[in-house]
Structures are given as C-alpha cells and as structure tokens.
Amino acid sequence: MNKTRTAALAALALALPVAAACGGDDDGAVTLRYAFWDDNQRPALEAMIAAFNEDHPDIEVELEQNPWDDYWPGLDSQFAAENAPDVFWNHVSRFPTYADNGVLLPLTDFIEEDGVDPSIYPENLYDSWRFEDDQYGLPKDWDSIAMVYRLDALEAAGIDPATVNDLEWNPVDGGTYVEFLQKLTVDADGDNALSPDFDPENVVQYGTAMASSTGQTDWWNYAVQNGCSLQTEPWGDYAIDAPECVEAIQFTADLYNRWHVAVPAESTNQPNGGIPGDYVVPGQAATTLDGSWMLSFYRDGLEPGTWAVADNPSGPAGSGSVINGLSNAIYAGTEHPDEAWELVKFLGSEEVQAIATEMGSVWPGVSSLNEGFADYWAEQGIDVTGFQTAAEGTTIGYPLSMNDAAFGTAALDEFNQVWLGQKDAQEAAEAVVEIANAE
Amino acid sequence: MLAPSILGFTVFLIAPIVVVVALSFYDWNLLSDPEFIGLENYRELAGDERALQSIGNTFYYVLLNIPAQTVLALALALAVNSKVKARNAFRVIYVLPWMAMPVALGVIWRWVFDPAYGALNRFLEVFGVDGASWLTDSAWAMPVIASVNVWQYTGYTMLFFLAGLQAIPAQLYEAADVDGASAPYRFFKITLPLLRPSMLFVLITSVIGSFQVFDTIHVMTAGGPAGSTATLNYQIYLESFTQRNAGYASMLAVILFAIIALITLAQVSFFRKRTVYDFS
Structure with missing residues (x-):
C-alpha cells in the first residue's frame, strides 16, 4: 500500500460512519x-x-x-x-x-x-x-420477471384471467397486450382507454406501472421479447442502439405517452419515484412486470385471492425476461x-x-x-409458474461488463427523458452506448 | 488550551483538504490503489459537458436562492421586530422549517410537487389551473428546489437580521424622527447601513451553504431531469459514488473550493471598506 492510499484512507475513515470494529472477543468468539x-x-x-x-x-x-x-x-x-x-x-x-x-x-x-x-x-x-x-x-x-396483476381489476374490466398468459405485443399497433392494458386503464368517469370519451389527464387506474432504476423490470423485458440482447455478447460492448432494442425502448415510451396505459413517468421515474408495487398495492395500477423477489411484498400488501402471477407478454421474438x-x-x-x-x-x-x-x-x-x-x-393461492416460464423463454442473463456503473447512470439519465416524452429513443440509446462503451 | 481545537481543525479540516487536493491528481476507483495522472483530471474537465453544466447549475441555483432568501429574511426580521401582536409566536414559526430534517422535508415536498398525485396540482385543479410537472420539467425543477430551500432557511437567516436590528441604538431613530425623516429614508440611511455586519455574516454563510446544496436535490430530483438540477456538489457525489471516479470527483471538489473561496474573498473585501461596527 502506498502513501497516497494511506492518506486517502485516513480521510475516508474520517468521513465515513465507521462501523463497530469487528474481530475476536475475549472468549475467542x-x-x-x-x-x-x-x-x-x-x-x-x-x-x-x-x-x-x-x-x-x-x-x-x-x-x-x-x-x-x-x-x-x-x-x-x-x-x-x-x-x-x-x-x-x-x-x-x-x-x-x-x-x-x-x-x-x-x-x-x-x-x-x-x-x-x-x-x-x-x-x-x-x-x-x-x-x-x-x-x-x-x-x-x-x-426472473413475470406479470403480477390484480384479480379485482380484471374482474371489474370483464377480462377472463385465463387469457392473461397469452398476451402478445408488437411495436406497430400494440397487440393484445396493449389492448388488455387499455381495458384496465380507467379515468374518473369510468371510461377505459379504448373509449372515445377517455380522458388521459384524469386517470384513476392505469393498466401498468413501470419503475426500475436499472431497466431490469421495465424496458429490458420488452427488449428481450423483441430479440434485443443488450450487449454484443456477455462481457462485450453494450449494443442497445440496435434496431430491435430501440424499437423496444420506443414501445416502453409508447406505453406512457402513446397509449397512456402506464403510471406517468413524472411519478415513476427513478431513483426518486416509487417502486411498481407502490402503485399496484393501492390500486393505482392493475398490473406490473415485477421480480420474483418482490412476491412477499405483494403477499403482505394485498389480500389473498385479490392478486395473481401470469406469464410475461410475448413480443415479436417471444416471451422472456432477464434472469x-x-x-x-x-x-x-x-x-x-x-x-x-x-x-x-x-x-x-x-x-x-x-x-x-x-x-x-x-x-x-x-x-x-x-x-x-x-x-x-x-x-398461499399463488401460482408462480410465470417466473419459471420467464426463465425458460427467450431469456438472457444479466449484462456482464466492467462498465456497468457508466451504463447504469447514463441509461437512467437518458431513458428517464424518453419516458417523459422529452427525448427520442434512438438518440437516447446512441448516447448511452457512447458513454457506456467509452471506457 | 488551544491544543484540542487545533487538533480537531487539523484532523477534520486541514488533512481532508490536503488529501482531496492530492487525490485530484490521481485516478482512483476506490477499490484499488490510486494512480498518479498529473493534471489529466483538470484537462478532462474542459470537455466534460455534464461537469460544466453543473457549474452553471450551481450559479443558477445560488442566484435563485440568495437574493430571494435574503430579501425575505430581512422583510420578516423587520416585521417581527415591530410591535405586532404575537411576534414571538411568528419568530418561532418562521424558524421551524430550519429545525426540521432537510431530507425528510425534501421527501414531503416531493410528494407535494408530484404531478399526478401531489397536493399542489390537486389544489391548482380546484381553480382550473393545470399544474406543471414540477420536478421532471427542466425549466421548473431548479426553481422548485430553490424555493423549497428558501422556505427552509429564510427563518434562520431572519434570526441574524433580527439580532442586528436590535443592536441598532434607538436614539438614532429618535433623532431621525425629530428631523422628520420618512420611513424609507430611515431604512436606507440608518437600518441598512448599520445592518452591514449582519449582512456580511448572512451573505457569507448563506452563499457558502448555497454552493454546497445537496440533500434537497438528492431526495427531490437526484440531479435530473437531464442533469438540470445537478449542482457541482451533486456532480461530485455522482462522480465519486456512482461512477467510482474518486480522483476526478476530488478535482471537482477543488474547483468548488476555489469558486467558494474567491466569492467569499470578494464579499469580505466589498464589505470591509463600508462596514461600521461601533454604534456608540
């Protein structure tokens, strides 16, 4: 260890709350x-x-x-x-x-x-x-990631839960998945997002909530389902400017700004917005794509029998998520x-x-x-097969890179603007790739 | 007698400053040994748009924050220094925001400013006004943060003006009354000049504090949207603790230190020539 490091350590030691010293006690413990x-x-x-x-x-x-x-x-x-x-x-x-x-x-x-x-x-x-x-x-x-949804919201919208495992989306007209979310997006007058009287400025329940500080539970799902693998290969460069990735990022932005079926990014953008469960549990969102580690959050927040887990929707390239x-x-x-x-x-x-x-x-x-x-x-009355299906589909592993910090910060910064409708998906993806692959 | 305070001064102030200045010439990712790179960090600054933007943001924030806060604090001090009823209650009420935790307040204000579920836009709706997306609109985010901090620190600043006002001898005002001086005349010719010691103290401490704003930004916007609320101090945090560029962040800290030092020196030299401390 050289002197600089020692000096730096001394300074850090002063600046940090130093945890209780670990080590052996008198009795050898x-x-x-x-x-x-x-x-x-x-x-x-x-x-x-x-x-x-x-x-x-x-x-x-x-x-x-x-x-x-x-x-x-x-x-x-x-x-x-x-x-x-x-x-x-x-x-x-x-x-x-x-x-x-x-x-x-x-x-x-x-x-x-x-x-x-x-x-x-x-x-x-x-x-x-x-x-x-x-x-x-x-x-x-x-x-893995799968869909968590509220049975009471589906019932109110007249959707048969048996159909939820077979939803499909595409970047052109949204497919049955977007239609499903539109039915679940309801304004103050009770009109859903398919109705000509729907008022997107006054929504009481959104179809979905998306909030992820990494992308893992929001746009990565759609990316994987559209054949985007985030990197050229594990340990390789980030490649989210590829057409299939940009399409998926645009689709995510469309859920906010074109279809108006997602809790607005003004509320959900990370790191200061809520997590998806914060919107599903009080009923502000009817569904979300969330991680298996969050199951106990829903168990503790919702009554048994009011929620369930389904497969992810399928995109043009298939179903799946990042595992x-x-x-x-x-x-x-x-x-x-x-x-x-x-x-x-x-x-x-x-x-x-x-x-x-x-x-x-x-x-x-x-x-x-x-x-x-x-x-x-x-x-507990919850069929969690959706998470196992998600692990089998077109699923990819978590991106592996030495530049994760640069990628993560740039992606959050750029895509927050895309979700807000302030920036073009292509432009944002290119900016992220440039920063993330620079080092 | 001085030894303990000198020890504290050295260990907690001088040593960290020396270390940060030294680290600004190194590349350090916190995990392995720092590597000496000379002036490379300083050269890199010229091409770093985000860092340059953060310096601009910092000045913008200070300009939004300091004049409003100082004028309001002075007005409040004058108000509670008069013989209004329940002035003690007002004094306490104005100081309360300063006594609360900035992070907790930031979280509450973030709820208030939430465009969809926040209290402010719900309130504006009653009057048919469509509220903005306060914290995700780059035009609004910084003024909103500045206003929250003005709200929080005005009462505290008021205390110093109040103390200054009470130190002004009453006979000066009595003499002015005898001469038939108007209220504005008395304010500009007696009150303001004799408040200069308080003004000097208030401006120096609040300008320094303003350059170092962090907590409100961290909990309300985390520097967004598009870096529009990332001040230099926030950029230092982002560089060191999310990007692991501790050397580069140290360079930014040196820049911030230099900016604050220069502005403080300018303030002191401006006031030194014009300040009277002896009222007798």
Missing part, C-alpha cells in the same frame, strides 16, 4: 458482518443465521442492511476504507469490477478442500460467479476468512436454502428446491 439490501428477505436471513448459530455458537453474525441505492456507494466506500463487511450479497452487475479489483476473496480452494458439490446449482448460475480461473461466490438465489441471481461473497480483506467461508458454505447448502424457500423468500440457488418455493406459493 468471532463476529462476522453480513451486508444485504432487501428488506423483504430479512426474515429469511434471520432464520438462516439462527440455524447457523446452532452449528456455530461461537460465530456471531451481525446483519448490516442498506437499501439498494445506498448499498453500493456504501460498500465501495467500505472497500476504500478497507473496512468492508466480511460477507455480503453480491450482484452480477457489480461482480466483474469487484473481482477485477481484488476486493473479493477467491473461494476456489475452499470449495475444493471442503468438497462442495457445484452440481447442486444450475450450471450457468454457478458459473456466473467465475472470473478468470477463480470462483467468487456460491449462488444464493435466482430471479439474474445473487451470491454470497467474501471480502478479500476479511480478518476471518475461515469463519466467513463457513457462513457462505452454510448459506449455499441445500438444507439452509430450504429455509428461505419454505418461507417463500426467493427462488433458491439450489435446483432441487425450486419445487418447494412453488409449493409455498401454491399454499
């Missing part, structure tokens, strides 16, 4: 810091840690929770200050940069020594945490690599992921448990 972001998953995490402590009473695990938008800047600062949590949730979008900069502890040797069997995970999920020749995480879960997964990773600078590995190994095991599965928290990283997750939701 060890405290591990474990960082995560999703409030919906906290109960499952606590249950898993309680199980961990039955086996390892001498390792205390402290949970450190920050919401998504604050989680990454916080983690980056903690890496800079060399005071990061021992174990933390890692995301595919951040993984390449973190692995490349050496802040992640390679797990390859641990995995070999302890004989962890990687075949219990789907191969692509496990391999997504590989960088060069090392493995940097064990899969915690997987997720993704998280891993538990270990900080390279941890003082307790062995204990941290014990925790990560434990959280990656079948018996422990079963705990989260049985609570309906997330689709498990361990393949054999998928059934258990679906069973939990079936007992």
Whole structure:
C-alpha cells in the first residue's frame, strides 16, 4: 500500500460512519458482518443465521442492511476504507469490477478442500460467479420477471384471467397486450382507454406501472421479447442502439405517452419515484412486470385471492425476461476468512436454502428446491409458474461488463427523458452506448 | 488550551483538504490503489459537458436562492421586530422549517410537487389551473428546489437580521424622527447601513451553504431531469459514488473550493471598506 492510499484512507475513515470494529472477543468468539439490501428477505436471513448459530455458537453474525441505492456507494466506500463487511450479497452487475479489483476473496480452494458439490446449482448460475480461473461466490438465489396483476381489476374490466398468459405485443399497433392494458386503464368517469370519451389527464387506474432504476423490470423485458440482447455478447460492448432494442425502448415510451396505459413517468421515474408495487398495492395500477423477489411484498400488501402471477407478454421474438441471481461473497480483506467461508458454505447448502424457500423468500440457488418455493406459493393461492416460464423463454442473463456503473447512470439519465416524452429513443440509446462503451 | 481545537481543525479540516487536493491528481476507483495522472483530471474537465453544466447549475441555483432568501429574511426580521401582536409566536414559526430534517422535508415536498398525485396540482385543479410537472420539467425543477430551500432557511437567516436590528441604538431613530425623516429614508440611511455586519455574516454563510446544496436535490430530483438540477456538489457525489471516479470527483471538489473561496474573498473585501461596527 502506498502513501497516497494511506492518506486517502485516513480521510475516508474520517468521513465515513465507521462501523463497530469487528474481530475476536475475549472468549475467542468471532463476529462476522453480513451486508444485504432487501428488506423483504430479512426474515429469511434471520432464520438462516439462527440455524447457523446452532452449528456455530461461537460465530456471531451481525446483519448490516442498506437499501439498494445506498448499498453500493456504501460498500465501495467500505472497500476504500478497507473496512468492508466480511460477507455480503453480491450482484452480477457489480461482480466483474469487484473481482477485477481484488476486493473479493477467491473461494476456489475452499470449495475444493471442503468438497462442495457445484452440481447442486444450475450450471450457468454457478458459473456466473467465475472470473478468470477463480470462483467468487456460491449462488444464493435466482430471479426472473413475470406479470403480477390484480384479480379485482380484471374482474371489474370483464377480462377472463385465463387469457392473461397469452398476451402478445408488437411495436406497430400494440397487440393484445396493449389492448388488455387499455381495458384496465380507467379515468374518473369510468371510461377505459379504448373509449372515445377517455380522458388521459384524469386517470384513476392505469393498466401498468413501470419503475426500475436499472431497466431490469421495465424496458429490458420488452427488449428481450423483441430479440434485443443488450450487449454484443456477455462481457462485450453494450449494443442497445440496435434496431430491435430501440424499437423496444420506443414501445416502453409508447406505453406512457402513446397509449397512456402506464403510471406517468413524472411519478415513476427513478431513483426518486416509487417502486411498481407502490402503485399496484393501492390500486393505482392493475398490473406490473415485477421480480420474483418482490412476491412477499405483494403477499403482505394485498389480500389473498385479490392478486395473481401470469406469464410475461410475448413480443415479436417471444416471451422472456432477464434472469439474474445473487451470491454470497467474501471480502478479500476479511480478518476471518475461515469463519466467513463457513457462513457462505452454510448459506449455499441445500438444507439452509430450504429455509428461505419454505418461507417463500426467493427462488433458491439450489435446483432441487425450486419445487418447494412453488409449493409455498401454491399454499398461499399463488401460482408462480410465470417466473419459471420467464426463465425458460427467450431469456438472457444479466449484462456482464466492467462498465456497468457508466451504463447504469447514463441509461437512467437518458431513458428517464424518453419516458417523459422529452427525448427520442434512438438518440437516447446512441448516447448511452457512447458513454457506456467509452471506457 | 488551544491544543484540542487545533487538533480537531487539523484532523477534520486541514488533512481532508490536503488529501482531496492530492487525490485530484490521481485516478482512483476506490477499490484499488490510486494512480498518479498529473493534471489529466483538470484537462478532462474542459470537455466534460455534464461537469460544466453543473457549474452553471450551481450559479443558477445560488442566484435563485440568495437574493430571494435574503430579501425575505430581512422583510420578516423587520416585521417581527415591530410591535405586532404575537411576534414571538411568528419568530418561532418562521424558524421551524430550519429545525426540521432537510431530507425528510425534501421527501414531503416531493410528494407535494408530484404531478399526478401531489397536493399542489390537486389544489391548482380546484381553480382550473393545470399544474406543471414540477420536478421532471427542466425549466421548473431548479426553481422548485430553490424555493423549497428558501422556505427552509429564510427563518434562520431572519434570526441574524433580527439580532442586528436590535443592536441598532434607538436614539438614532429618535433623532431621525425629530428631523422628520420618512420611513424609507430611515431604512436606507440608518437600518441598512448599520445592518452591514449582519449582512456580511448572512451573505457569507448563506452563499457558502448555497454552493454546497445537496440533500434537497438528492431526495427531490437526484440531479435530473437531464442533469438540470445537478449542482457541482451533486456532480461530485455522482462522480465519486456512482461512477467510482474518486480522483476526478476530488478535482471537482477543488474547483468548488476555489469558486467558494474567491466569492467569499470578494464579499469580505466589498464589505470591509463600508462596514461600521461601533454604534456608540
């Protein structure tokens, strides 16, 4: 470590709220810091840690929770200050940069020594945490996007829920999907968006709500369904200026400004707007395309029997969404690599992921448990097949790039303007590509 | 006796400034070791539209914020310094916004200004007025943020003027009355000149504060739309904590420091020649 870095660290140490010092207590016990972001998953995490402590009473695990938008800047600062949590949730979008900069502890040797069997995970999920020749995480879960809708809204609009799995959209006339959303978009006089008397300025219920700080739950869906793969190849350049991508971005903008079936971007634009569920739960939107990790949000916000899950609509290229997964990773600078590995190994095991599965928290990283997750939701009256279908369709993996930060910021900045109707989709896509591929 | 305060001054002020200046000559992504790149960050600034826009935004914000806030605060101070009924209650009420948390207020104001579900546009509808998309229209977003901050800090600024007003000896006004001076004459010839020490303090602190605005912007617009509310201070945050360009952000911080230092020096030298502190 050179002097500049030491000086920079000194300054950061002053500027940051320094977390309680971790380390060994007098009796030889060890405290591990474990960082995560999703409030919906906290109960499952606590249950898993309680199980961990039955086996390892001498390792205390402290949970450190920050919401998504604050989680990454916080983690980056903690890496800079060399005071990061021992174990933390890692995301595919951040993984390449973190692995490349050496802040992640390679797990390859641990995995070999302890004989962890990687075949219990789907191969692509496990391999997504590989960088060069090392493995940097064990899969915690997987997720996909599907349609969440309100049965009461469909009933009021006279739509048979049996038809919802077969909706199709196209960029020309919108297709049956847009017609479906138009029927669900209702103004104050009770006229829907298909009626000549419809007043788009005075809508009480919109067909859909779109709000995503990455694109994962809004325009990426339509992009994938239109044959756009976001990048030239995994690790390659961003290619969202391709015609099939721009068409999908334009279609997303049309849902706002041409068809008037989406909660206006003035309210939903990120990072300061609400999340989709914030509009579906109070009834301001009838449907949304949302992530499987949000299921418990709807369970806790809506009465049983008033909502359901369906397949994504199909676009010209088919149905599908971006699939993704998280891993538990270990900080390279941890003082307790062995204990941290014990925790990560434990959280990656079948018996422990079963705990989260049985609570309906997330689709498990361990393949054999998928059934258990679906069973939990079936007992709640929710058929979650839509998420499994979404994982099979024209689905692609989350974009992998060292330039994720530049891409993410530029995309949000540019497309927010497109959703507001202030900028052309083509122009915005070109601007994003130029910024994201520059570095 | 001075040792503890000098220690604090050095550790919390001098050292970070030195480090930030040093870092402005480095490329640093927070994750690996910084790399010395000389003046590269400074050269890059010339071609960085967003950063240049943010400098312009900062001046725009300060111009929207400071005159309105200062004039309003002075007017309020004059009002609550007179013999109106319940003036103490008014003094407290005006200071209340300053006592609340800026982030919490920002969130509430964002709800108020929400175009579809916000209180303001619902209210305007009653009068048949179609409210704007306050926070997503680049023409409105900055004035809205400036007005929220004016609302928040006017009462606080008023306190300093009030203290200044009460320090002006009453016999000056009595003498002016005897000479038959009009109210505007008394204000411009007695009140305003003798308020200069307060004015100096108020302008220096509020201009510095205004250049450093962050929280209201972060929770109300996050710098959008199209970067139209990203001030230099906000740009520093974006560069360092979303783009991991800590060296470049340090360069921007040095620029901000230089701008504030120059403006403060200008203010001090302007007021120094014209200020009377001794009323006896």
